[in-house]
Amino acid sequence: MDFVAGIDGGGTKTTILIGDLEGNVVDKKVLGAFNINSIGSDGFKSLIDEVIQILASYGKCLFLTIGAAGVSNIEMRSICEEKFFNAGVPFELVGDHIIALEGAHNGGEGLAVIAGTGSICFGKGKDGLIERTGGWGHIIGDEGSAYSLGRDAIKYVAKDIDGYGQQTLLKSMLAEKFGLTKREDIIKFVYSGDKATIASVAPVVSYAYSLSDCVAISIIEENATALALALSGVKKKLGLDKAYVSFFGGLIDKDTPFRSVLLNKIKTVDESIAYRDCIHDASKGALMLSVKKVKGAFND
Numbered sequence: 011m012d013f014v015a016g017i018d019g020g021g022t023k024t025t026i027l028i029g030d031l032e033g034n035v036v037d038k039k040v041l042g043a044f045n046i047n048s049i050g051s052d053g054f055k056s057l058i059d060e061v062i063q064i065l066a067s068y069g070k071c072l073f074l075t076i077g078a079a080g081v082s083n084i085e086m087r088s089i090c091e092e093k094f095f096n097a098g099v100p101f102e103l104v105g106d107h108i109i110a111l112e113g114a115h116n117g118g119e120g121l122a123v124i125a126g127t128g129s130i131c132f133g134k135g136k137d138g139l140i141e142r143t144g145g146w147g148h149i150i151g152d153e154g155s156a157y158s159l160g161r162d163a164i165k166y167v168a169k170d171i172d173g174y175g176q177q178t179l180l181k182s183m184l185a186e187k188f189g190l191t192k193r194e195d196i197i198k199f200v201y202s203g204d205k206a207t208i209a210s211v212a213p214v215v216s217y218a219y220s221l222s223d224c225v226a227i228s229i230i231e232e233n234a235t236a237l238a239l240a241l242s243g244v245k246k247k248l249g250l251d252k253a254y255v256s257f258f259g260g261l262i263d264k265d266t267p268f269r270s271v272l273l274n275k276i277k278t279v280d281e282s283i284a285y286r287d288c289i290h291d292a293s294k295g296a297l298m299l300s301v302k303k304v305k306g307a308f309n310d
Contacts, residue, residue, distance in 0.1 A: 113295025
């Protein structure tokens with residue numbers, strides 16, 4: 011049969027949706043991680059070969075949309091281009107935020123926030139234009155991310171250790187959980203680790219917040235405000251009078267203190283933005299984009 015497909019290539023699993031030309035899901039397959047950095051070049055080649063075998067078992071794939079993080083990786087793109095060209099599968103590789111946005115608002119206009127290790131706000135306007143704010147990385151950005159919460163907590167604890175900072179429960183909590191009791195401990199923890207290391211402190215900030223720690227409250231309030239302002243910026247870029255927003259990422263896709271504060275801050279910053287649960291997930295968003303590609307080709 012002739013069909014279209016969509017892939018949500020995640021850091022831990024690869025979700026493949028097979029669909030008819032109207033976007034109805036025919037079947038679903040789940041494979042391993044779609045991350046060349048974690049599985050290596052050979053592992054990634056094997057994964058793509060497995061994807062191609064699955065697609066071939068259904069008939070002729072008219073278009074495949076793949077959404078994944080790190081799509082600017084030259085080696086990843088090169089492998090996909092060679093493998094899918096040889097298999098005769100037309101495809102497009104896009105950022106994971108693109109397929110998430112497509113699914114969240116059923117292909118229509120709307121906004122989205124990702125707040126995980128890093129953070130970014132993005133949205134789609136009436137004309138299909140996609141804009142973004144944030145996503146500048148941890149050196150000059152990532153406000154409202156797990157990294158930012160962790161970094162701010164460590165900064166406050168460092169000041170407390172130096173004797174001039176505001177007293178906070180975070181000091182004893184970081185000492186207990188991570189063994190950070192003195193200057194040398196903090197320096198080693200921060201500069202021998204990576205973004206994920208700093209981000210691992212975020213749950214401690216949430217716990218301290220639940221205990222009414224003033225420093226933890228200020229950290230979460232400030233980061234939520236920054237993210238709400240960035241989201242409002244996307245809406246302004248798109249020229250939308252009002253918009254729905256959906257959430258993605260471990261810091262806000264569940265019932266967390268940060269999620270609750272962010273929802274309140276959004277109302278305060280821009281009351282024309284309202285939260286809405288995702289209509290579809292990212293894999294369905296990828297499938298929907300494939301349908302649009304095929305229908306667009308037919309109409310040309």
